[in-house]
Amino acid sequence: MPGAIYAEGLVKTFGDVRALDGVDLDVPEGTVLGLLGPNGAGKTTTVRCLTTLLRPDSGKAVVAGIDVLRHPNEVRRSIGLSGQFAAVDEYLTGRENLQMVGRLYQMRARAAKARAQELLEQFNLADAADRPAKTYSGGMRRRLDLAAALVVSPPVMFMDEPTTGLDPRNRQQLWEVIKQLVSGGTTLLLTTQYLEEADHLAHEIAVVDHGRVIARGTSDQLKARTGGERVEVVVHDREDIAAASEVLRGFGKGDTTVEQHTRRLTVPVTGGAKLLAEVIRELDGRGIEIDDIGLRRPTLDDVFLSLTGHVAEEKPEEAAK
Amino acid sequence: MSAVTDALRVAPTANPVIQSFRDSMVVAKRNLIRMSRIPEMIIYGLIQPIMFVVLFTYVFGGSMQIGGSTSATDYKNFLMAGIFAQTVTFATASSGAGIADDMHKGLIDRFRSLPMARGAVLTGRTLADLVQTALTLVVLAVVALLVGWRVGSNGDTNVGKVLGAFGLLLLLGYAFTWIGALIGMSVRTPEAATSSGLIWLFPVTFISNAFVDTSHMTPWLRHIAEWNPFSATAQACRVLFANPGQSQSDAWPMQHPVWASLIYSALILLIFRTLAVRKYRRAAG
Ligand SMILES: Nc1ncnc2c1ncn2[C@@H]1O[C@H](COP(=O)(O)OP(=O)(O)O)[C@@H](O)[C@H]1O
């Protein structure tokens, strides 16, 4: 049985640009799929095709058991969309925005009102509820946009780069909200440019490049292909390289690479920050002076490098429409 | 899903006509709230027509020949129907800008992902513009009265006829907002919508009987002016207001201005509403 979100061979071209070049997806009910890819990879176009905003040139899409191309309006009843750019009316208050969306989901006025209040509280916007959204911070707008996508508690949700442009604190906050949401059984397709985000939120990750899914798997599987976490050390004196290398060998889960001219040593590890502290203590204990040390987690670039042999190239993104 | 959220789930599809009406009202309310929070837009919208009333009355007043008379009072009474008609068509620009703004900010994507009636986003916007046009007309009529405009200056009229004239003006304005809606969806920015909403309006409103007596125009121009939809409404208003300077031309719209005005407005409404809604549906972006 196909999952809550299913796509087969989606193709979409804009003039010469082949934005989607045969995208296949299958997201089981109640799980989160992270669509990971650089700018211009086709994430937004995929989301727009699945949410009835764009008609693919060919291919098949089924959302919540409904054929997207044949019954777009029925699909709209079962989905919530939080697009790449917060789609809230900035002259309306947070409350008015949510009530309007509720009414347009065909809720009765009283139900829409009650639901707006519920969401404002849940999303920590109750204090700002009666201020125009224009006065909201970026994080608040994002939360309001997300709340608007949740007005009818749709069984299937789409979020297009929900945390892009947010500061770390707001990002963390939003992650918590999203986690809470999916713990309630919602199926979610989330796009992101950050491996860390997909790692944090998604059960499964699909890596897209040039309109195709080039790899899929859990974040552990993807990370395994990139070599996972590494500790990077830059020693102060060239003479210390050998000693430092020996220290790292004790902690590492693989071969240490050494760049002589930059005095940089890199070793794959598992154990995160705790391990890093131990490495520092050990180096210190042996009197090895270091210029820099850090824990490096694999990024989208690393994943790309290992999957494609080249770093993720950015394509200039089309002006938002 | 919890019991609470189940109870809140969307209602089954209502009658499409009722749903369309309800959704349009929700969107109209949203746009009216917006307008009330940007009052300077309404005020700017008023300044230009008021300036026209004052300038035309006092600057051109004594030098214009209307139906053989150069009386400033006759020109004033002639002029107002033209300015009213021009003013209602300026709503084209604001509706175009509003819709372009929604497209631009991605709000249309939200609307298009909701299970709402397809035409409601545009209908709601044009209805809100209609309310604003009505307000503008009221203010303008008061200013016109203050500078000395009087209905029945050239014959008999009654309340019904005067209200009928305002009805025709609102209908014309409403039809033109759909031209604006189509423009708003065809351009990339609200600024472009404003200027392309206005640029063609100037020739259309000036090559008409709005400000001058068409009998002084060169024949080919006069022909255009007399068949201009805009002239039909101005002429109809002059007839209904019983104001001077009504065209004596044989052209059908000048002989039957009320019908002509109704037919023109209905046609514009029908054509541009169809085109705009179709464009909205296809606005793949
Ligand atoms: N409306 C459009 N017109 C023309 N090209 C577009 C349009 N939308 C997207 N594209 C192109 O399609 C490709 C994929 O874009 P998009 O799906 O927005 O990528 P992403 O969301 O992953 O950054 C890009 O090359 C982009 O320039």
Ligand SMILES: [Mg+2]
């Ligand atoms: Mg995108």
